Amino acid sequence: MPLDDQTPTPQQFASDNYAGICPEAWAATQAANAGSMPAYGEDPWTARAADAFRDLFDKPDAQVFFAFNGTAANALALASLCQSYHSVICAASAHVETDECGAPEFFSNGSKLLVAPTENGKLTPAAVRALATGRSDIHFPKVRVVTITQPTETGQVYTLAEIRALSAACRDLGLRLHMDGARFANACASLGCAPADMTWRAGVDLLCFGGTKNGMAAGEAILFFDPVLAEDFGYRCKQAGQLASKMRFLSAPWVGMLEGGAWLRHAGHANACARRLAEAVADLPDWRAMFPVEANAVFLAADPERLEALRACGWRFYTFIGGGARFMFAWDSDPARVDALARDIGSLSRRAA
Ligand SMILES: *Cc1c(COP(=O)(O)O)cnc(C)c1O
Numbered sequence: 001m002p003l004d005d006q007t008p009t010p011q012q013f014a015s016d017n018y019a020g021i022c023p024e025a026w027a028a029t030q031a032a033n034a035g036s037m038p039a040y041g042e043d044p045w046t047a048r049a050a051d052a053f054r055d056l057f058d059k060p061d062a063q064v065f066f067a068f069n070g071t072a073a074n075a076l077a078l079a080s081l082c083q084s085y086h087s088v089i090c091a092a093s094a095h096v097e098t099d100e101c102g103a104p105e106f107f108s109n110g111s112k113l114l115v116a117p118t119e120n121g122k123l124t125p126a127a128v129r130a131l132a133t134g135r136s137d138i139h140f141p142k143v144r145v146v147t148i149t150q151p152t153e154t155g156q157v158y159t160l161a162e163i164r165a166l167s168a169a170c171r172d173l174g175l176r177l178h179m180d181g182a183r184f185a186n187a188c189a190s191l192g193c194a195p196a197d198m199t200w201r202a203g204v205d206l207l208c209f210g211g212t213k214n215g216m217a218a219g220e221a222i223l224f225f226d227p228v229l230a231e232d233f234g235y236r237c238k239q240a241g242q243l244a245s246k247m248r249f250l251s252a253p254w255v256g257m258l259e260g261g262a263w264l265r266h267a268g269h270a271n272a273c274a275r276r277l278a279e280a281v282a283d284l285p286d287w288r289a290m291f292p293v294e295a296n297a298v299f300l301a302a303d304p305e306r307l308e309a310l311r312a313c314g315w316r317f318y319t320f321i322g323g324g325a326r327f328m329f330a331w332d333s334d335p336a337r338v339d340a341l342a343r344d345i346g347s348l349s350r351r352a353a
Contacts, residue, residue: 011337014316019330022215028256032248041247049251052258058196063230065222066250067242070182071100073208073220079108081176086144087112093121112141121152125169132173147178150187155297157190167203182210185267186295200225215266215331216253266331270296273329273338280342284349296329306348313344
């Protein structure tokens, strides 16, 4: 079979990981492919990628690790903060709770996730406090960590003030704060703030920074802002099957993403495509934005017949969150395809009839 036999289908927005590899990550991978190099992260690309993170976060003593995917990054990061009898507070809609098949509990040998009901997917200091102080007896797993998703699974962005308020509550309660940043770049592009301001300067202890949805083939970085917390983390990664032997191919793409600012440009583009769709369909009867569009996600509620008709137009989308259509945009989203989607949605509203 010729290698180019799989003709790509017209672009879809069902998920931001439908996208291919962005040119910057691709070029860095190719550059890293020159000859032989030490394995297991002893290579110059891995050192350079870790330095690029330390520069970007203005944190020379940050400890940086690379994992294959976000589930592993989150699960190992949380496990590193917990004993098996501890618990982790998260929003009910958090990926760690709904989409990781119990990996955080598995890799922590049983640390329990405590889900907080939330209005909009965002944890609040009050919700954290209620869960953290509800029980203090020996029969309940001791609360140890709070994890937030930035941006949330439905595309809302915690403001810096909200993160600071959460971390203040955490400090007060003796809890650590972890951030699931599978789409961290989109949050930075949305707020226009320095990565440091959204993380360690706001009291975040540990960040999982997503590369896959940002334009890489695979790979998430785990950043410890307190190097003491990173002790033995390398062993944890190895034991979990997350230590790449040819590490340079996991780390070099980060060099391509970070050094020239592609990570932020691509996220800005993805966010702009989400706004483009949201604005184009904002006034349509029969379609309703389910959540504020603050990052690269648009969720549209409509009756089941209209959703089916949109599928019949050839569009793919998921409805697993709240029953509406989810559209996610990425570095390669074509504005003309966004407009085509908006036109089809428009044709399925009463205004068109
Ligand atoms: C995609 C995603 C992850 C990582 O998922 P993997 O499929 O394991 O890479 C983690 N958290 C959130 C919020 C995500 O959207």
